Amino acid sequence: MLVCMLVALLPLCLLLTPQQEKQLEGCRRCDERGVVECKRHRGELLELEAQVDFCSTAARCRDCAGALLLPCSRCDGGPDTAGMLARRDEIATWLKQEHQLEKFLGKQLVYMETAHLQLASDVEELRDGKKKISGHVLLHRVARDAEQSAELIDRHFGATSKDYRARMMLWFWGSQQTHRQVMENFLGSGSAGDFKWLGRDPRFSVNCKDSSFQLRAPTLHSLGVHNAAHMLISNLFSEIWIGDMGGGWFDSGSAHWYEEKIFNRVDNYCIDELDFIATWKNGEWRAALRKYLSRPGEDAILPRLLRQQTGAMMPRDHALAWSFWDWLATNHTTTLAPILKGLKLRRPERELFAEHLKMDVRQAETAWIEWVTATYPKKEPKRKRP
Structure with missing residues (x-):
């Protein structure tokens, strides 16, 4: 009798055959x-x-x-x-499924997964202008916009899920202690600042209370999206980060490009041993670069820019790398994948440009500067950040 009563309490849809279920019309x-x-x-x-x-x-x-x-x-x-x-x-x-960070830290976290990303956080609340948001909402915003970047990357490089070896891991912490624990055990570093591991199994960790971020949601939002782009490029096709192999222009230029595409400006610079606030022209670069590149008698830029490591590049170098990457992505999209693959094999740009752009380095620079002069505005338009 008891069994019959329990069955009677179950939703009807659980008791129907597939044929009967198809007939349900709501x-x-x-x-x-x-x-x-x-x-x-x-x-x-x-x-x-x-x-x-x-x-x-x-x-x-x-x-x-x-x-x-x-x-x-x-x-x-x-x-x-x-x-x-x-x-x-x-x-x-x-x-x-057991979550490795929950097990390691011994506490419940907010974590989520997308096609390209795995994110986790223990931050309870952040400042979003005059309002406050939860760490849960911050992770979702980072996931949404980093996935938008990933979709653009896939389109630019003709990539599919099979071209990546792992999901990118981004972690946002509410204390220096937790950040340091994770850094030492999962990234092999004692750095107090935000830090990323690129190439194989890319991961990123940040203390959201650090003086550079102070629980500001917009700052951490763009930081996450920018670093996700670095991670995706480093893991694409092969697990090799080109930023420390002389491919800093491609590594930084692409990360800035996807960040600027989402936020209409650039706020993040990956510079080693930084003892100043990195910025160039307030992160709005088109008009400033048009003016800079139009100056007569300027020395050749690409021979100096190419082969630099990401961390050694100064803020203006980052802007130049972004612009050159902008020219490639806009006018020579199909060359991005073979150039990236070549850089991961340590092939010099002079060979890659000759093979895929049908130009030498100086010809590529001339074409890039002519395009900038023709397309970049003389004055930055006023626009609100998303």
Whole structure:
């Protein structure tokens, strides 16, 4: 008798055969879907949650278990019911997997996964202008925009998931102690500042309370997106970072390009032993570079710029590298993949340009400067940051 009562309490959709389930049509309340949105996920957060593959905070929702949908209470189900139940099972399986950072730190974290990224944080709250946001929302914003960068990278390089060897790991911490623990055990460094490991199994860690960031969400947001681009390029095709092999112009230029594409300006510079605030023309470079490159009698730029290491480049060098990469990405997109592969094999630019651009270095510089003069504005337009 007890068994019969329990079975009677189960949703009808769980008791139907696949043939019967296909006939469920929902009702007006659920727009004939058989499911409704979970009210615990609304507004920006609902949109952000839908853009990741998995999120631990959503997965721990006691109502929807991360599916973001609930069974409609006014009908027996509809065409979306089976998908909702399958999604719940998929998320539950993912959440049961042991998370290496939770195990190591001995505490619950917010973590999520996308097609290209794995992110984690223990930050509770950050400043977002006059408002405050949770570390959970920050991770979602980084994930959304870093994935947009990844999609652009895939398009530029003709890449698919098979061309990467790992997901990029980005970690945001609320204390110097936790950051240092993670740095020593997962990145092999005692650095107190933000730090990334590139090439094989790329990972990035930052103390969000560091004086450079002070829990400012916009600053950490762009920092995450910028470093994700570095990581993706370093892991693409082969697990080799070209930034310390003389390919700094490509490494920095590409990371700046994707950051600027998202935020309409550049705020992040990867410079070794930095004892000053790095910036050039407030991160808005087109008009300034047009003026700089148009000056008569200027010495050749590319012979000096090429073969530098990323960390040795000064702020103006970063801007020049971004612009040269901008010229390549806009006018010679199909050359990006073979040039990157060549740089990872330590082939010199003079060979790569001759083979893929059909130009020598000075011809490439002339074509680049002519394009900048013709296309960059004389004055930067006023625009709001996203």
